[in-house]
Amino acid sequence: MSDLAIRSLSKSFGGVRAVNDVSFDIKRGEFLALIGPNGAGKSTCFNMINGQLPPDSGEIWFEGAKLNGKKPRDIWRLGIGRTFQVAATFNSMTVIENVQMALISHANQVYRLWKPAASLHRERALELLAQVGMQDAADRPSRELAYGDVKRVELAIALANDPRLLLMDEPTAGMAPKERNDLIALVKRLVIEKGISVLFTEHSMDVVFAFADRIIVLARGRLIADGDAKSIRDNPQVREVYFGTGKTFQKSEAH
Amino acid sequence: MSFNAFLFQALNGLSAASGLFFVAAGLSLIFGVTRIVNIAHGSLYMIGTYIAYSIATKVGGAFGFWGGIVITALLVGLIGAAIEIVLLRRIYRAPELFQLLATFALVLVINDATLWIWGPEDLLGPRAPGLTGSIEVLGRRLPTYDIFLIFVGPFVLWMLHLALAKTRFGRLMRAATQDREMVGALGVNQAMLFTGVFALGALLAGLGGALQIAREPATLATDLIVIGDAFVVVVVGGMGSISGAYLAAVIIAEVKALCIGLGIVNFGGFTVNFSKLTLVAEFLVMAAVLIARPYGLLGREQVAVRSVAEPEEPLRPSTPATKIAGLILLVVLVCLPLIAKNSPYTLVLGIDVLIAVLFATSLHFIMGPGGMHSFGHAAYFGLGAYGAALLVKWFAAPMGLALAAAPMLALVGALLFGWFAVRLSGVYLAMLTLAFAQIVWAAVFQWETLTGGSNGVLGVWPSAPFDTRTPFYFLTLALAAFGVLLLRKFLFAPFGYAMRAGRDSPLRAEAIGLDVKRVHWLAFAIAGAVCGIAGGLFAFAKGSISPETIGVSRSIDGLVMVLLGGIQTLTGPIVGASVYAVLQDYMMRSTEYWRALLGGIILLLVLAFPSGIVGGFVKLISRRKTTSKAAS
Numbered sequence: 072m073s074d075l076a077i078r079s080l081s082k083s084f085g086g087v088r089a090v091n092d093v094s095f096d097i098k099r100g101e102f103l104a105l106i107g108p109n110g111a112g113k114s115t116c117f118n119m120i121n122g123q124l125p126p127d128s129g130e131i132w133f134e135g136a137k138l139n140g141k142k143p144r145d146i147w148r149l150g151i152g153r154t155f156q157v158a159a160t161f162n163s164m165t166v167i168e169n170v171q172m173a174l175i176s177h178a179n180q181v182y183r184l185w186k187p188a189a190s191l192h193r194e195r196a197l198e199l200l201a202q203v204g205m206q207d208a209a210d211r212p213s214r215e216l217a218y219g220d221v222k223r224v225e226l227a228i229a230l231a232n233d234p235r236l237l238l239m240d241e242p243t244a245g246m247a248p249k250e251r252n253d254l255i256a257l258v259k260r261l262v263i264e265k266g267i268s269v270l271f272t273e274h275s276m277d278v279v280f281a282f283a284d285r286i287i288v289l290a291r292g293r294l295i296a297d298g299d300a301k302s303i304r305d306n307p308q309v310r311e312v313y314f315g316t317g318k319t320f321q322k323s324e325a326h
Numbered sequence: 327m328s329f330n331a332f333l334f335q336a337l338n339g340l341s342a343a344s345g346l347f348f349v350a351a352g353l354s355l356i357f358g359v360t361r362i363v364n365i366a367h368g369s370l371y372m373i374g375t376y377i378a379y380s381i382a383t384k385v386g387g388a389f390g391f392w393g394g395i396v397i398t399a400l401l402v403g404l405i406g407a408a409i410e411i412v413l414l415r416r417i418y419r420a421p422e423l424f425q426l427l428a429t430f431a432l433v434l435v436i437n438d439a440t441l442w443i444w445g446p447e448d449l450l451g452p453r454a455p456g457l458t459g460s461i462e463v464l465g466r467r468l469p470t471y472d473i474f475l476i477f478v479g480p481f482v483l484w485m486l487h488l489a490l491a492k493t494r495f496g497r498l499m500r501a502a503t504q505d506r507e508m509v510g511a512l513g514v515n516q517a518m519l520f521t522g523v524f525a526l527g528a529l530l531a532g533l534g535g536a537l538q539i540a541r542e543p544a545t546l547a548t549d550l551i552v553i554g555d556a557f558v559v560v561v562v563g564g565m566g567s568i569s570g571a572y573l574a575a576v577i578i579a580e581v582k583a584l585c586i587g588l589g590i591v592n593f594g595g596f597t598v599n600f601s602k603l604t605l606v607a608e609f610l611v612m613a614a615v616l617i618a619r620p621y622g623l624l625g626r627e628q629v630a631v632r633s634v635a636e637p638e639e640p641l642r643p644s645t646p647a648t649k650i651a652g653l654i655l656l657v658v659l660v661c662l663p664l665i666a667k668n669s670p671y672t673l674v675l676g677i678d679v680l681i682a683v684l685f686a687t688s689l690h691f692i693m694g695p696g697g698m699h700s701f702g703h704a705a706y707f708g709l710g711a712y713g714a715a716l717l718v719k720w721f722a723a724p725m726g727l728a729l730a731a732a733p734m735l736a737l738v739g740a741l742l743f744g745w746f747a748v749r750l751s752g753v754y755l756a757m758l759t760l761a762f763a764q765i766v767w768a769a770v771f772q773w774e775t776l777t778g779g780s781n782g783v784l785g786v787w788p789s790a791p792f793d794t795r796t797p798f799y800f801l802t803l804a805l806a807a808f809g810v811l812l813l814r815k816f817l818f819a820p821f822g823y824a825m826r827a828g829r830d831s832p833l834r835a836e837a838i839g840l841d842v843k844r845v846h847w848l849a850f851a852i853a854g855a856v857c858g859i860a861g862g863l864f865a866f867a868k869g870s871i872s873p874e875t876i877g878v879s880r881s882i883d884g885l886v887m888v889l890l891g892g893i894q895t896l897t898g899p900i901v902g903a904s905v906y907a908v909l910q911d912y913m914m915r916s917t918e919y920w921r922a923l924l925g926g927i928i929l930l931l932v933l934a935f936p937s938g939i940v941g942g943f944v945k946l947i948s949r950r951k952t953t954s955k956a957a958s
Contacts, residue, residue, distance in 0.1 A: 121837070144839045153837055161830040163638040164823070172827050175820045176839040182848070184816050187643070188823040212640050228838065 074099050074236055074268045075120070080129035082115055089115040091292035093129070097236070097268045102259060104279045105272045107289035108312060113272040114156070116289065117240045120270070121153050122146045133236065152234030156241045158221045160213040166224055167209040170196040173231035199227040202261060219250045226258065230265075237262070239271035243278060251275055255282050280304070288312070330464040331587060337463065339583030340576065341472040344479030347575035348534030349552055350559035351486065351568050352527030358503035358566030359523045362414065362425045363753060365882075366432035368553030370528045373436065374402050374535025375544035376444050379451045382539060388455040391540075399533040406528020410521045413929065418520075420936035423699055427889045428932045430882055433549055434925030441546060442919065451539030471540050478537065482530075483572045490568070499523060503566050550878060554764065558612045561757040564625020573623055581607050605768035609761040613746070616758050620750050638894045639944075641818065641826075659803055663796045673799045677867050679907045680806040684860040686887035686903035687810050691853040693885075694893045695817055696846055697829030698747065701756040702763025703884045705743065706736040706854040708876030710861025712770060715783040715871045725789040725866060729805075732862025733855040739766070740854020741847075748846045763881055771873040782872025786865045802863050809856045814896060816852065825849050890931060892938020901940050 075097040082090045090112040097103050105113055118124040120131055122143040131138040138146055147153070160169045174192035175181060200206040203223040208216065213224060222242065229237060242258065243251035255278050262269050273279050279286060279300075286303045288296040290312040296303055303309055353367045381394030409432065417425055457474055460467040490496035498519055502509045510516050535548075559578055563570030585607050588600035600607075621627050644652070658665075659676070666672035689703045713735030717723035723731070743762040747755055770777045777783065792798045816822050827835040828842035835842050865871040883906065891902025909927060913920035935942030 123833075143836045144841060147837060147839045155834070155837075159831055159834060161827045161834065163640060163826050163830055165640045168640065168823065172823055173838040175823070180820050181824045181840060181845065183820045185819055187818045188820045189643070189818070191820065232839070 074101075074134060075270065076130075076132040077116075077120070078130040078132070080116065080119060080131065081127050082112075082119060082124065083127055088292045090119070090126075090289075093289070093292075093294045095287050095294065095297060097270055099235075099268055100262070100266050102262060102269050102282060102284040103271070104283035104286045105270060105289065106274075106276075106279055106286060110291075111289040112292040113289055114240060117238060117270075117272065121151070121238055147232060150232065150235045151238060152229035152232060152236070153238040154222075154225045154229050154240065154242055156244055158218065158225045160216070160221055160224055160228075162212075162214040164213055165210050166205060166213045166216065167193065167196050167200060169213050169224060170199050170227050170231055173228045177232040196227075196231075199230055200224075202230070203227045203257065219246055219254070222246065222254060223257075226254075226261075230261070233265075235267060237267050237269045237271075239269060241272050241274065243273065243275060248275075248277075251278055252281075331466075332584075334464050334466050334468070335583045335587035336580060337468060337476070338472070339580040340479075341475040342583065343572075343575040343579035344475045344482075345534045345538055346555055346559055346579055347479045347572050348482065348530045348537075349556040350563065350571040350575055351483075352530035352534075353556050354560045354563070354566055354568065354571050355499070355523055355530075356527040357560070357753070359499055359506070360414070360418070360520050361506070362429065363756075364527070365426060365429040365553055366409070366436060366549075367527070367531050367556060368549040368551070369433050369436040370402050370406060370531040371535040371552045372440060372544070372546070372548040373405065374398050374532035375451075375538055375542075375548065376440055376449070376535075377401055377532070378536035378539045379449050379544050380444075382451050386452075391452060391455050395533070395536040398536040399529050402532025402535070403525045403529030406531075407521050407525035409528075410524035413933075414524070415517065415520070416933060417936060420932070423885075423889060423893070424932065424936060427886060428929060430886060431925040431928035431932065433553075434921040435929070437546060437549055438919045438922030438925070442922075444544070446546065448543040448545045450543040454540040457540075475537065475541075479572065479575070482533075483568065486568050495519075495522060554760075554878060555608070557757055557760060558608055561622055561754060561761075562612050562615045564622030565753060566626075567622065567624040570622055570624030578608055578611060581611055602772045603768075606765055606772065609764045609768070612761045613758065613765070616750060616754060616761070617746055620754060622754075641822075641896070643818065656807065660800075663799060670795065673795050675908065675911055677799055677802050677863075678911065679904050680802045681860050681864050681867065682883075682887065682903040682907040683900050684806045684809045684863070685857060686884055686891070686899040687813055688853045688856040688860065689884045690888045690891075690893065690896075690899035691813050691817070691856070692846075692849055693888055694896075694898075695822060695825045695829065696849045696853075698759075698846060698850065699752075699756045699885075700747075700759040700850075700881075701885065702743075702759035702761070702881050703853075703857060704876045704878070704880035705759075705763035705766040706740050706857040707861040707864070707880060708763075708766050708770060709739045709854075710736040710858030711865040711871045711876060712777065712783070712861075713858065714862035715786045715865045716777070718786050719778075719783050725792065728786075729859070729862045729866070732865075733858035736858025736861065737851055737855035740851045740857075744847050744850030744854065748843050748850060760878070760881065763878070767873055767877055770876065777873075780873060782870055782875075783865075784870045786871065787869050788866045792866075798867065802867065805859055805863060809859055810900065813852075813856060817896065821845070821848075886928065890928070890938060892935075892941030892944075894937065895940045895944060898938050898940040902938065905939065 077096070078094050080090055080093045081088065093116060105116065107113055115124065119126045120138065122138065122141050122145070126139060133149060133151060136149060161172060164172065168189065171188060171192050174195055175188060178192070180191065197206055197209060200209055203226050205220060205223050205227065208220065213221070216224065239258070243254055246254065258269065259282050261267070283300065285297070285299060287294060288303060288309050295308050295312065296306045298306070349367060349371050353364060356362060356364050356367070378394050378398040381397060382391045384390070385394060413428055413432070414425060417428055454471045457471040460469045461473070490500055498509065498514055502519060555578070559571055559574045562577065563572070563574030582604045585600045585604045590597055590599045615623060662676055663673060685703070685707060689700060692698045692700055710732035714728040714732040717728040717731050743759070747758050747762070750758055771780060787793060788798055792801050824835070824840050824845045827840060828845050832842045864875070887902040887906045888899050889902070890906055891898030891900065910920070910924060913923050917923060931939065937945060
């Protein structure tokens with residue numbers, strides 16, 4: 072059974088068809104990479120799934136529920152966690168309070184006016200921070216963290232509602248190669264432990280080929296390939312998209 | 327009203343629109359480039375009327391009038407440049423809204439300087455040489471000077487357009503309006519650009535003021551009236567849009583002229599005096615535009631300016647030391663009637679300060695943790711005060727009931743206004759809240775049969791046992807302490823965290839399931855209700871309530887208190903309100919020029935403590951700590 076089903080999704084900005092008739096599935100527990108050159112429509116695709124952008128046409132299904140027209144906060148409540156391309160936390164809070172905020176929201180306690188928030192779900196928050204290796208920084212102001220650590224905290228926040236699907240938009244953007252591998256390895260481990268499915272976009276091919284179970288490739292808004300690492304690597308269309316054919320260069324020489 | 331009379335009023339409206347346009351255009355340009363909401367812009371306009379009056383009467387003749395207008399505009403431009411260089415340049419890096427406090431201080435200083443130079447009387451200028459006559463239009467006489475004004479507005483609009491489109495300075499201004507950081511990164515001398523823009527904006531305000539002397543007398547009340555109108559015009563037209571400012575000026579002026587023209591109209595036995603609805607009409611137009619087009623008629627969504635302010639420290643529960651200090655303060659306050667046995671005035675002042683503290687703390691609740699900069703907190707103060715006073719007046723309600731009704735009425739008002747306000751952000755939210763406050767003010771002022779109009783409601787005295795000073799002081803202390811501690815409790819609860827989460831990053835807050843607008847809306851309502859308690863107490867403390875005590879100046883007082891204390895700390899509003907209330911009281915009693923003195927002190931504080939009094943204190947301590955650590 073597939074967790075997330077995308078059916079003929081399309082979105083245009085002005086005359087540009089940013090995402091054009093894209094369909095794919097994610098099976099439970101699958102680690103799926105969505106790759107493609109800049110401007111291929113990856114982020115647009117993501118923002119339609121997480122509810123930030125309404126699709127022009129097509130359908131998005133998650134565990135039998137249609138996501139079209141739902142707000143980001145409602146989609147989160149269905150069990151879909153997410154991390155952002157540019158990671159950030161709630162800067163006026165400590166690291167653990169960031170996680171506690173998500174746990175409070177998950178427990179539907181947002182409108183409580185009395186009990187101090189800092190005393191709620193502290194144990195669980197520490198557990199989540201321990202999973203991403205950030206328990207030692209729990210009581211530091213989150214704005215003081217290094218960027219790589221912010222990414223880890225963001226992951227802990229995304230895990231707070233026990234998601235069954237995790238959407239990660241360029242999880243390693245802005246990180247050093249060593250950090251990248253560590254973070255993705257961490258995600259992969261957690262995903263296997265908890266049986267979460269993950270859809271992520273990524274520019275680092277090393278990361279993609281080393282960790283993804285399956286890879287789908289977008290180019291100019293269309294899905295051009297879908298398969299495991301080897302078949303994607305050998306796909307002539309994908310090579311053309313990434314490396315070009317040299318034709319543009321030949322043409323300009325012919326003049 | 328006949329069709330001809332209608333057209334005639336429309337022409338009148340057009341001539342009034344020009345003056346409005348000059349101020350609004352200047353305000354808009356300055357905001358676009360520097361992101362400063364210059365409250366002192368109305369003051370620059372006012373100086374313009376006075377300087378032009380002096381030149382026109384001293385020099386006399388055609389040169390004195392027409393030349394005087396040009397010289398005035400240039401002089402006011404120079405004053406603007408001086409303000410930018412001497413004052414504002416030092417605080418561009420201060421937290422958001424801090425420049426606001428500085429420009430408000432300027433309003434006070436300029437107002438008293440004008441009083442000192444020109445005296446308190448209204449001064450009516452000479453008629454314009456060469457344009458003293460009138461011509462017949464649609465069967466009525468229209469002064470030629472008004473016709474001249476009708477054309478001056480579009481002419482200046484055209485000139486500004488040319489300047490913005492064709493000159494290098496104009497291009498830089500447009501670029502800076504779109505992305506100030508990028509302009510700086512391209513190596514443009516920002517200091518020069520900012521000074522230039524400020525001078526240009528001031529020049530326009532001066533020109534607008536100078537042109538008015540043949541129509542209206544120069545008076546000291548002009549500054550706040552003009553800035554109120556200019557805010558409305560800029561917001562309706564769209565921040566940073568010059569054409570929008572002209573369009574909006576015309577719309578607002580026409581609506582006003584129409585209201586005056588309609589006069590008293592009968593709707594089947596129900597009389598409405600439209601000429602008294604000008605204020606309400608103006609702000610209703612603004613509220614309607616903001617709801618339909620949140621960025622004004624011709625405005626665009628603001629590019630978020632990356633905050634240069636220092637980020638906020640996480641909230642920590644109070645340390646034992648703070649708790650003890652708070653307890654000592656409370657004990658001192660409880661003992662105050664004993665300590666001040668021989669000076670009964672101390673208790674009166676004490677009551678004022680406590681009410682101010684409650685008012686400022688409720689405003690801080692939405693401004694600080696909520697990130698909603700309300701410019702109209704007086705609305706909820708007024709609703710509370712009038713709610714209590716009217717219950718006493720019409721139903722002879724006992725004080726307990728009236729004081730309980732105060733927060734209820736304020737809550738209803740805050741729920742209604744807040745629902746619209748939380749849909750906007752930044753300056754637009756500030757202006758919409760201001761508009762709502764003005765609507766409340768105008769309703770109170772103009773609904774004479776219910777509220778007593780400008781006389782207000784008298785005889786609102788507390789009932790026994792609170793009818794003497796000391797018991798009433800204790801009642802105020804109890805309610806103020808209750809309100810302050812309650813809001814503090816809320817901030818540490820999940821709800822308060824959700825407020826801050828929504829402020830820190832709305833996108834991220836929504837992504838973890840928070841309904842940010844709903845959280846902020848409820849916060850707005852809570853703050854309104856607590857503010858209503860302050861209003862109710864105020865009515866009983868003074869024994870009366872009148873429109874002037876719930877006007878713009880009270881909203882601004884609240885802002886000043888919060889910013890003065892420091893917006894990023896929870897004790898800030900308490901300290902800020904106390905300092906401000908005591909200073910104001912002391913200076914009002916000691917000098918005629920108390921406004922200038924107060925303004926001067928605010929300016930000093932702004933320059934010395936750019937993060938407020940408490941904020942500055944906290945920083946000082948943490949610096950001590952780090953240096954002593956480094957030393958050991």
